[in-house]
Amino acid sequence: MRKKVTMQDIADRLNISKNSVSQALRGKDGVSEETRNMVINAAKEMGYEYPGKRRQNKRGKTGNIGLIASDMTFSFKFFWEIYLSIEKEVIARGMRLHIQSVNDEQKDRLVLPSFIEQKTVDGILILSHISNEYIQKVIETGIPTVLVDHHHPTIKADAVLTNNRFGAYLAVQHLIELGHRDIAFLGNIDYSPSYEERYEGYLLALREHGIKPTEDFIFTSAVEEEEALSKYIRGLKKQPTAWFCANDGLGFFITSALKQQGFQIPKQVSVCSFDNGQLAKIATPKTSAVDIDLKLYGRKAVETLFWRMENPDEPHQEILLSSKLIKRESTGAAPKSDDSPGSR
Known part of the structure; x- marks a missing residue:
């Protein structure tokens, strides 16, 4: 009868610790990508079966x-x-x-x-x-x-999520540190809990910096259409100096709408979005955005599912993945009075 291959067998073959093998096979942090691939390949060659x-x-x-x-x-x-x-x-x-x-x-x-x-x-x-x-x-x-x-x-059920509140907080904090006080929110909070959480992060950042939200600057049913966003802009009696957008699509379209109406970005108005996808990278100017590690997202999702398959009776858990802000050309210092959005 063929002997069952163990993690220790893999560790001995690769001359690494059993703990490193376990971390690599379970998709956990703590080992390099090179080591992880090496362990996975060795496991396949040796006929190791996952629990x-x-x-x-x-x-x-x-x-x-x-x-x-x-x-x-x-x-x-x-x-x-x-x-x-x-x-x-x-x-x-x-x-x-x-x-x-x-x-x-x-x-x-x-x-x-x-x-x-x-x-x-x-x-x-x-x-x-x-x-x-x-x-x-x-x-x-x-x-x-x-x-x-x-x-x-x-x-x-178990869930793997982005820490949307903290990510949005980082974005709005960045705008505040640049001197902005009139900051608009753009997103459809009824579409997804993620967008509502990003709105909550926006409000949290304003509150912690002593800024009272301006009702006219909050668009919680925004759609990703340039004409609709142009209508928002035209309907404002006073223009915000910065826009925080719940996703890159909104960031892309508000940038286009602002430019069509003669606003200079970032001299007169700044734009920051969430997700850091392709639209943030191809916009002109490129958009400052909250970045999510999508490879980590997939890895943690599979890791959590395998854990649940092995531990069916454990309490449900929510795993929050942190994000980081990528600063680009779309955000700059708040304009002086003569360069404000009302002065085109």
Whole structure:
């Protein structure tokens, strides 16, 4: 009978500690990317079986993970990059990834993908928001489930999230440190809990710096359309000197709308957004933005799901990933009175 390969066997072969092997195989921090890849490759060559996979094989399953998301979610490059990271991590653990998009009709009728209905997957990742009712039906199947970039008080499941409040706080704090006091918020807080949390971070930064929010500068139902944003700008009696946008799309379109109306960025008005995706990088000028480590997002999502598969009775947890601010040309010192947004 073939001897079962252990983590210690891998450690002995590579001349590293067993703890390093464990960290690498479980996707945890503490080892370099080079070491992690080396351990994963050695595990494959030696025939090491992950604990979750061994347990599943005893139930006659082959080691499958399901990933579902709405059609809209899969259309965003932001989430596509998280998906690619998830795929890499699942494959590295010797399992297969099954993907299914959920359209509006399936969402409304609560129609689950066949691999969930037939329970042919051992764990499920739900990328972003579908609907709370739909997510609840998935959870009720009893298959271990982890939410990625979504949570809600009524949903009892593990979640991997961006620390949206603190990220937004960093962005607004940056604007305040540049001398801005008239700072607008732009985002649809009803679209996603993430956007509402970014709005809360915006308010927190203003409050902690003794700045009273200006009601006319708060647009909590904003849409990503240049004409609609131009209408916002034209309707203001007084112009803000800075705009904080809940995502890069809004940042891109408000930049375009401001330029169309003759505002100089950042001399007269600054723009800062959240996500640091492609739109922030191709805007003119390039947009200062809160950056999210999307590879880490995918790695933590898979790590959390595998932990849940091994620990089905542990309390649910929410993992918050920190972010950082990338400063670019779209943010500058608050204008003097003669260079204010009202002076074009």
